[in-house]
Amino acid sequence: MKGRRYIMHLDGDAFFVSVEAAKDPRLRGRPVVTGQERGIASAMSYEAKALGITRAMPIFQIRRQFPQVAVVDSDYESYAVFSKRMMDIVRRYTDVVEEYSIDECFADFTDVPGFKKDPLPVLSRLKGEIGKELGISVSLGLASTKSLAKMASKSKKPDGLTIVCPEDVTSLLGKTPVDKVWGIGSATAISLRKKGITTALDLASKPAAWVSESFSKPLEEMHLELNGVSVHPVATGSEPQRSIMKTRTFFPxxxxxSYVFSELSKNLEGACRRARELGLYAKDVSVYLKTKDLSYANASRKLSLPSNGSFQIVREAKKAFDEIFERGRLYRATGAILCGLVPEEAVQEDLFGGARAAEKGGKVLEAVDRINKKYGKSLVHMASSSRSLHRERRREKKALFMPRGSSKRLSVPYLGEAR
Structure with a gap:
């Protein structure tokens, strides 16, 4: 088919648990559950799922019913690092990569020389590199649209590789229940079933006019995607950025x-560093705090002058933090958002020389960024971030390990920076 695209969907297999097994090979092949720190199951290995363990099942119940299960703390820092490294491996093959979630991405191989002729060796090599370098498995699906590619990767898990040629689409659609189609929620699935549509093939076989009359635009687009018409391109993130967000969950x-603000300060420094890399300046800063019982509080401050300077932004964020922090409450996460981003040329100097003063601070931060880039992230940092960074470095030391029975050393911190 002329104009056919070659879109791959990558899905990590039980990603969080796979990372834990990569860190500690003794966990391989065993039923494993993460979430010990929360008291409920967050992620499960396939072996644990086979026992009937489900997400949010209480840990005490798992230990009582399934004493053979290994229960471990969630290590979100390592998950983010493995995710970044996984995405970097995909980018060895194509620059057109959309990071859809921490364990999923789409990639467009349409313009990769030689790929259309025989995609299997390329995708097999990609899978092999992820397995060899990271010690985890992924499932891949290749099709002409994002919707079909995602359906393909889900059709053969774990460790699957499914290439959907035009002649294979009907079979794939017929095996997929309509409520398992990406983007179709439970309410829409109920409406579709009432109209006799129970599989993806039933939906794809309907006339476009019927879909348009009966449902809204998103389902019209889904109908096209299921019929091989690519409506949703792989988004690389090259479009203008409106905000930058950095979040972090910590335990306990x-x-x-002082400690909670240290976590927030570290997020703010990371967001400001990213803004400087992109040459963008924020007009507003928003912060939020998440409590142990999962409630949120947030506050925003408008900056007197657009800025990407850590000093000015952390100072304003501290005022917002003081408005929402409640003594005696337990907090488990912080978030920082730089909003109203504008390029440097849009920043106008104010009448009182505020821009000139900010420029002097900017030169200091340029030097800090150069040092950190050369010698390691956050080697030079604000004092307000110290407690968070001290704890993070302790965790990174735990991530350095030598797998038993192997001469291969895996050094998690050097897999890259989690962004």
Missing amino acids: ASDDS
Whole structure:
């Protein structure tokens, strides 16, 4: 088919648990559950799922019913690092990559020389590199649209590789229940079933006019995608950025104002560093705090002058933090968002020389960025971030390990920076 695209969907297999097994090979092949720190199951290995363990099942119940299960703390820092490294491996093959979630991405191989002639060796090599370098498995699906590619990767898990040629589409659609189609929620699935549509093939076989009359635009687009018409391109993130967000969950939860702000300060420094890399300046800064019982509080401050300087932004964010922090409450996550981003040329100097003063601070930060880039992220940092960074470095030391029975050393921190 002329104009056919070659879109791959990559899906990590039980990603969080796979990372834990890569860190500790003794966990391979065993039923494993993460979430010990929360008291409920967050992620399960396939072996644990086979026992009937489900997400949010209480840990005490798992230990009582399934004593053979290994229960471990969630290590979100390592998950983010493995995710970044996985995405970097995909980018060895194509620059057109959309990071859809921490364990999923789409990639467009349409313009990769020689790929259309025989995609199997390329995708097999990609899978092999991820397995060899990271010690985890992924499932891949290749099709002409994002919707079909995602359906393909889900059709053969774990460790699957499914290439959907035009003649294979009907079979794939017929095996997929309509409520398992990406983007179709439970309410829409109920409406579709009432109209006799139970599989993806039933939906794809309907006339476009009927879909348009009966449902809204998103389902019209889904109908096209199921019929091989690519409506949703792989989004590389090259479009203008409106905001930058950095978040972090920490354990154990804390009611220590100084420590919680240290976590927020680290997020703010990361967001500001990213803004400087992109040459963008923020007009506003928003912060939020997440409590142990999963409630949120947030506050925003408008900056007197657009800025990407850590000093100015952390100072304003501290005022917002003081508005929402409640003594005696346990907090488990912080988030920082730089909003109203504008390029440097849009930043106008104010009448009182504020821009000139900010420029002097900017030169200091340029030097800091150069040092950190050369010698390691956050080697030079604000004092307000110290407690968070101290704890992070302790965790990174735990991530350095030598797998038993192997001469291959895996050094998690050097897999890359989680962004």
